[in-house]
Amino acid sequence: MxxxxxxxxxxxxxxxxxxxxxxxxxxxxxxxxxxxxxxxxxxxxxxxxxxxxxxxxxxxxxxxxxxxxxxxxxxxxxxxxxxxxxxSSLQVAFARLKVPLARAAVVSAHGKDHARAIAEAREEVIRGKVVFLIADPAFDVGALAAALMAQTRVAVCEDLGYPAERIAVGTAAQPPAPRGDLFVVVAGEF
CATH class of the missing domain: 3.40.1010.10 (Tetrapyrrole methylase, N-terminal domain)
Incomplete structure (x- = not known):
């Protein structure tokens, strides 16, 4: 196969x-x-x-x-x-945001315990990594943002590679919100 x-x-x-x-x-x-x-x-x-x-x-x-x-x-x-x-969406998101892949820490929240994924993402950001979080439609970007320091950058990357691609960047104090179901989140210093 x-x-x-x-x-x-x-x-x-x-x-x-x-x-x-x-x-x-x-x-x-x-x-x-x-x-x-x-x-x-x-x-x-x-x-x-x-x-x-x-x-x-x-x-x-x-x-x-x-x-x-x-x-x-x-x-x-x-x-x-x-x-x-x-x-991958990781490659595309980091290329669009101009973040070196060597700085990435991947966290999956897709179909998993979101609270646990948020805690893992927070720890990776504290370690200096830029978190690439694989979300599912129910993932709450606001809950992730609340777990991070206010100045931490947060990007919602939607429909990567499609004509409707959208990348919205904010901070944990004012995080962007996804508009659809197909999105990933990038968080950290980038």
Missing amino acids: KIVGVGCGPGMLTAEAASVIACATLVYGSARAIALARDAIPPGSEVYEIKDYRGLRSLPDHAVVLSTGDPMLAGLGYLPGDVVPGI
């Missing part, structure tokens, strides 16, 4: 990923991942939207599983098989 990162937005499919997908006869992915890779999927391939993520481990060896962004950043990289990296 191959787990292929399709990038976090349109036009972010790497040449390697496109090459692997172009040879696929059996493709699985979320609706969003399939849409991002649609032009690379060859005609006649069997394409299935993933309905049950628990069943992915039992796919045949020739299956190609599409993962939005990069499979190793809160993606499907845990599956058995070869991983083809993709352009």
